Amino acid sequence: MRPDSLTTTFAALADPTRRAILARLASGEASVTELAQPFAISMPAISRHLKVLEHAGLIDRGREAQWRPCRLQAQPLKEAAGWMEHYRRLWDQRLDRLDAFLKEMDKAERRSRARKRK
Amino acid sequence: MRPDSLTTTFAALADPTRRAILARLASGEASVTELAQPFAISMPAISRHLKVLEHAGLIDRGREAQWRPCRLQAQPLKEAAGWMEHYRRLWDQRLDRLDAFLKEMDKAERRSRARKRK
DNA sequence: GCTATATTTAACAACGTTGTTATTTAACAA
DNA sequence: TTGTTAAATAACAACGTTGTTAAATATAGC
Numbered sequence: 001m002r003p004d005s006l007t008t009t010f011a012a013l014a015d016p017t018r019r020a021i022l023a024r025l026a027s028g029e030a031s032v033t034e035l036a037q038p039f040a041i042s043m044p045a046i047s048r049h050l051k052v053l054e055h056a057g058l059i060d061r062g063r064e065a066q067w068r069p070c071r072l073q074a075q076p077l078k079e080a081a082g083w084m085e086h087y088r089r090l091w092d093q094r095l096d097r098l099d100a101f102l103k104e105m106d107k108a109e110r111r112s113r114a115r116k117r118k
Numbered sequence: 119m120r121p122d123s124l125t126t127t128f129a130a131l132a133d134p135t136r137r138a139i140l141a142r143l144a145s146g147e148a149s150v151t152e153l154a155q156p157f158a159i160s161m162p163a164i165s166r167h168l169k170v171l172e173h174a175g176l177i178d179r180g181r182e183a184q185w186r187p188c189r190l191q192a193q194p195l196k197e198a199a200g201w202m203e204h205y206r207r208l209w210d211q212r213l214d215r216l217d218a219f220l221k222e223m224d225k226a227e228r229r230s231r232a233r234k235r236k
Numbered sequence: 237g238c239t240a241t242a243t244t245t246a247a248c249a250a251c252g253t254t255g256t257t258a259t260t261t262a263a264c265a266a
Numbered sequence: 267t268t269g270t271t272a273a274a275t276a277a278c279a280a281c282g283t284t285g286t287t288a289a290a291t292a293t294a295g296c
Binding site: 003004006007010011013014015016019022023026027072074077078080081083084085087088090091092 | 121122124125128129131132133134137140141144145190192195196198199201202203205206208209210
């Protein structure tokens with residue numbers, strides 16, 4: 001029972017180093033060394049982060065001489081964003097209905113007070 | 119150095135049980151027992167999933183007699199969705215530019231062939 | 237106070253993640 | 267071949283996660 005793709009995507013995004021790598025890749029492809037440069041961790045650690053991202057389908061890698069350039073792959077981001085949008089929207093609708101309900105209550109309340117004043 | 123909020127949110131979403139709990143909560147508040155019902159795991163396990171979601175700010179919980187009703191909290195979903203949309207959009211722009219570039223190439227190519235035919 | 241119900245906490249095992257350093261592989265260049 | 271650079275793998279430690287069962291806590295109702 002290996003984890004489904006949403007799980008793999010969210011798990012990959014749940015690390016600041018990996019998100020920073022993706023942010024960097026959003027502005028163009030880069031080699032492993034280039035990606036490692038901003039971080040205070042060893043190359044093997046970066047190499048593993050890249051493997052996690054690749055496994056999640058968030059990046060793919062080419063091969064040019066001794067470099068393995070990484071590129072962003074947007075599809076899993078789309079799926080995950082879709083999931084979140086879906087539930088966020090459902091929830092906003094609930095809030096809207098609650099809001100409408102409270103407004104209704106309020107109106108009824110004012111009407112009731114108006115009657116009493118007569 | 120505790121993890122930032124995006125990290126906490128994504129980590130909380132990186133579990134199918136927790137996503138199913140949120141999905142259930144999107145249709146209204148529920149008690150721990152109600153939330154546990156669809157799953158083949160023990161109550162303490164559910165209790166911990168809820169603690170993870172609460173810690174991530176994705177739910178909050180009331181107190182009614184011996185029940186602790188859970189409600190969805192949309193704010194962290196918004197932040198995380200925002201992050202993903204941002205990078206997804208950047209990447210789509212890159213793809214669009216690549217697309218435009220390839221179309222340009224193609225046009226130039228056709229023009230070149232047209233010249234040769236004369 | 238006693239009992240039933242809802243939920244949490246404690247203690248533990250199994251497993252996964254993230255980092256390290258040392259070693260290995262691959263490709264270029266002399 | 268030999269050396270250099272880029273990157274991956276191996277072996278390991280530290281720590282976090284997810285599940286378990288057993289025990290504790292809190293509240294309602296008699």
